[in-house]
Amino acid sequence: MTKKLPNNELERIANTTMADVVEIRLREYLKTSAFKPGDALPKEIELANSLGVSRNVVREALSRLRMLGMVETKKKRGMVLARPDILGSFERVLDPAIIDEHTLRDLFELRLTLEVGLADLLYLRKTAKDIAELEQIAKSQKVTGDKQTFRIQHEIAFHGKLYQMTGNDTMSRFQSMLLPVFGYLVTLEKKPIIGKVSHLDLVKILKEGTKEEFRQGMLQHLEHHFKKIQ
Amino acid sequence: MTKKLPNNELERIANTTMADVVEIRLREYLKTSAFKPGDALPKEIELANSLGVSRNVVREALSRLRMLGMVETKKKRGMVLARPDILGSFERVLDPAIIDEHTLRDLFELRLTLEVGLADLLYLRKTAKDIAELEQIAKSQKVTGDKQTFRIQHEIAFHGKLYQMTGNDTMSRFQSMLLPVFGYLVTLEKKPIIGKVSHLDLVKILKEGTKEEFRQGMLQHLEHHFKKIQ
DNA sequence: ATAAGTAGTTATGTACTACATATCAAATGT
DNA sequence: ACATTTGATATGTAGTACATAACTACTTAT
Structure with missing residues (x-):
């Protein structure tokens, strides 16, 4: 039947x-x-x-x-x-282990894009106090030196501070949520790659330079990342 | 007891x-x-x-x-x-009506930041075909003219196409999910504000100009938005 | 009469049972 | 060897019962 x-x-x-x-x-x-x-x-x-x-x-x-x-x-x-926390739900599923390769790359590019676009907000809202703190972070790199985990921690601290300096809480949280993803990607790299423009260089530009200079500096700082995604 | x-x-x-x-x-x-x-x-x-x-x-x-x-x-x-759709959960709570003012502003800034940072990916992946399509969209503005809803539709189409041209699906989806938020913000404006750099200007730069020129063009195109968030 | 305490009411939180439904796996028949 | 049937099993849905917290109203003592 x-x-x-x-x-x-x-x-x-x-x-x-x-x-x-x-x-x-x-x-x-x-x-x-x-x-x-x-x-x-x-x-x-x-x-x-x-x-x-x-x-x-x-x-x-x-x-x-x-x-x-x-x-x-x-x-x-x-x-x-009630008011939902728009990033809260995002946070729950952001586990690098189960995100597919393609999306990981997309997220990586997303962060690069944000980082380059950050200059305008930064120059709109930066304060002397924030810059001083950022400089402290940048200097601390020299001290701790070479170990892999320290390097990553330092990267996180520096770039995280940049986002925080924009005064945009949502963006700042968003970036910190993406960190596990990038931590995961970075550990795949064999050895640290130092860009032409260091963190200290960026701080100097923030203090004395223009928006455009900062953006160019950031581009060079991230240069080897951009090369990878081509 | x-x-x-x-x-x-x-x-x-x-x-x-x-x-x-x-x-x-x-x-x-x-x-x-x-x-x-x-x-x-x-x-x-x-x-x-x-x-x-x-x-x-x-x-x-x-x-x-x-x-x-x-x-x-x-x-x-x-x-x-299973593999979670990392943006799916985000989409569910993205209702402009229940998001608080502060977060709305943060999201708006987030989009501006992305838009400015878009240049690098665009110049990495743009194709003649995409540019032609983008130009078609830009030109269609002249035809439809002045009505408010048409203007918004056009904005969405043009900027959406830009994101799509980056070849980054996640970013493209993310942007399209943010649209209701900005549609909401735009309707709060009384009259359309035309920037110094039009969509057609941006297309021309994409065809003939450099990354830096495009970024500057985009900055000027978005100028009145940046003024608002100060 | 005011304050304090008490009992009742109500909507969510949790547990348990029962059955429907879809699907896999083994048994059966040709 | 292949197709069909039959059973077993895990999820999906329904329904009942009771625990718990919080609000309401009432009672009682000073």
């Missing part, structure tokens, strides 16, 4: 579960209903009845939204709409 | 539920166990017993990991480790 082949479409997408559907429906509901953060939402039972699924399914969907920070729940208070 | 006060520790600020704990434990487990994508994982019941919680709680945690794309599940096959 041949079945009717319910969905003949190459047995496609059908892997969507009820929880997936409810998640989407809820997200739409939140967006279209013009709720503001802090507003109370219907209770689980009501959602379940309204959607025609068990409370269990609703909870699985809500569990996802909770993780993303889109809603918060308290014992009797019910649920309220 | 007074109970024994199970945990006296100032009753933990944290509202952490079992599902939260299990989610974290599972993520650690996946990272430390050196699984590769495609490897099979223990079944729900085993995890539940092993962790001392109900299957329900395990499913809520797994539901989150499933959404992030870290694991995939099939009916009898069980669970397998």
Whole structure:
């Protein structure tokens, strides 16, 4: 007895579960209903009845939204709409070990792009205090010297400080989240490659030079990285 | 009858539920166990017993990991480790309506930074075909003319094409995900602001000029945006 | 009457059971 | 040797029950 082949479409997408559907429906509901953060939402039972699924399914969907920070729940208070941390969800999946080669390269290029574009924000917001701190970091390189792990730590500290100096918290966090990815890439290199422009050179430009000079300096500092991605 | 006060520790600020704990434990487990994508994982019941919680709680945690794309599940096959789509999770929470002002500004600056830094990748990968297409987009502006929505559509098309020309899929997707955010910001402006350097000017530089000229051109093209963020 | 304490109410958090469904694997028949 | 059937199994969904925290309203003592 041949079945009717319910969905003949190459047995496609059908892997969507009820929880997936409810998640989407809820997200739409939140967006279209013009709720503001802090507003109370219907209770689980009501959602379940309204959607025609068990409370269990609703909870699985809500569990996802909770993780993303889109809603918060308290014992009797019910649920309220919340502001998600847009980078928090990003952070969870950023594990170099499971990201494919292609995406790793993309992320690497993304950071290079940011670094080159940083000059404008830096010159807009740099302060004498920040530059002094940056210089301290740059100088500390000479002391610690040659060991691989120290070198990486130093790279992280210097470039991280640069991002922090832009006053852009989101960008700064974003960069620090990308660090494990680059740490992973750097360890693949055999020996340290010193660019023509050192960290101290960059600090000097920041103190005395122009935006354009800094950008050119950064380009040369990252030169060997750019060569690799060609 | 007074109970024994199970945990006296100032009753933990944290509202952490079992599902939260299990989610974290599972993520650690996946990272430390050196699984590769495609490897099979223990079944729900085993995890539940092993962790001392109900299957329900395990499913809520797994539901989150499933959404992030870290694991995939099939009916009898069980669970397998999967490659998460690193931008997918980002996309879900990117709703301009619920992102706070401060973060919106940060994202705006992030895009400006990328745009300025784009020159190097562009000159590394641009092709005659891409430039021709870009020129078509730039020219189409003159035709459609003045209406607000058309202008925004055109902006999106032009800058989107630029990102696509970098050959960096991740960056391109990232930019397109940020579009709703900027669409939101742009609609707040009363009237269109035309920079000194038009899209057609940028195309011309791409065809005949150098990296540095393009970067300067882009800076001037975005000039009024940079003025706003000071 | 005000303050403090107490009991009830309610929505989420957790556990458990039961069954549906899809899929793999072995057994069976031709 | 191949196709079909049958069973076993892990996830997906439903439903019930109770624990827990937090809000409400009531009672009681000063």
